[in-house]
Amino acid sequence: MIELKSVAYSYGGDAILEGVSLSLAPGSFHFLTGPSGAGKSTVLRLCYMELVPTSGHLSVFGKRAGAMTRDEIAQARRRMGVVHQDCQFVDHLSVADNVALPLEVAGHDSGAQAGDLADLLAWVGLGARAQARPPELSGGERQRAALARAVIMSPEIVLADEPTGNVDWEMSLRLLQLLVELNRMGTSVLIATHDLALVRAAKAQVAARVLRIADRGVQLAGADL
């Protein structure tokens, strides 16, 4: 699905990642851990092709990322759901409109799928906040709205960057539960997080592989996780 082989990424002459190899298979559940600034977000941004590897091989849905046209990259992103660290929204549109935006962008009639949209908002607990504007939402509500938007196109993989970064423990568990449910329905999940307690909580529910970024590379985490 997404494969990195000996990928390196440098910015301004500084090496951020070196020799990173990672394979995300269909239906898999991965955590990517490491301290802040280790390069977790960089790995995710490489996966959804916002960044281009300095060297190495990156393939997404069977195609070499470097050979993809801009339209092919956009098409590939429609098969992914991305939950960004700072939950970017179009602030003058309602929560419902923001969540439905991927449908509109892909040329689907979002009005015809209003029932599905309502179900999805209810699933993430935002049924009563559908007409609110994103700036009116709390941190946890924003994270849930971002998750709803990420999954509305039934993506093959969800890439979540610190999805529980701005919420309390109870809300973190609730968001994790949503991601675990998605994975059980066949969606691959990659979560970048520095919250090891969240990782331990997930491992109790799902067979997750835990990867750790250390010394600019990615390695399998120890048995303690």
Place this chain on the structure above:
Amino acid sequence: MLRADAGPGRVVPPSGFTARLTLLTAAAMAVLAVFALAASLAADRVADRWAEALARTATVRVAAPAGQLEAQVAAALEVLRTTPGVASARRLTQEEEQALLTPWLGPDLPLDALPVPALIEVIEAPGGIDAAGLSARLAGEAPGAVFDDHTRWRAPLVAAAARLRGLGFVALALIGAATAAMVALAAQSALAANARVIATLRLIGARDAWIARAFVRRFTLRAAAGALAGTAAGMATVGALPPGEVDGLLGDLGLRGKEWLWPLAIPPAAAVVAFAATRLAAFRVLRETR
């Protein structure tokens, strides 16, 4: 396309500095375009009138002592009657001479009491007149007659009118280019101000064409709306101009008859210019990021 908040257009925030800038720019440029158009069309009319007059008419002026004037006029008319290239020749009546002199000397001119020369209007045949030969014959038969084929003063005026017409079209082209530049700058500014929205749209798989369409739709409609208001204001201003002398030297500087239809092309033209300028600017900016 007609609803700014439909489809991709609604992802662009509905108001802001760039919206007002585009509206005002398009309106101001449309007013200038109406003025330039009116000036061009007026110059066109004047050039046509002068060119036509230059091609067809000439004058023989007969100045002689009172006792010889009628005889020299008759001699001049006879010379003209037998000159190849002269389609017709007739002496202007006293009323016509009075009308010609009224703008310069006033309406109550006592022509009988003034040594005003007699004027003979000559209409040329398509082949034209041998001016040198005719002048020589007039010098022999009517020494007080002078042949004036208008060339020496009409030709520079016609050339000037043609240049004025050309300048009007150059002004229209410059107005179009300035509008395109201003709209492109406003669009670039809007794209920069909405970098976060664009990043969000990219994240969910929006193609460049879809994102560009969101901005193009907005700017095209704003430019068309601004140009519509500007065109209306420009047409009202031109319509309020005091009427000129339709058959005078400069003619009417306003718009006449079907010419009033020409300014109606300005709003669609502004929309086309804004569409092209925004689209180019949007794709240039979007190509800079993944």
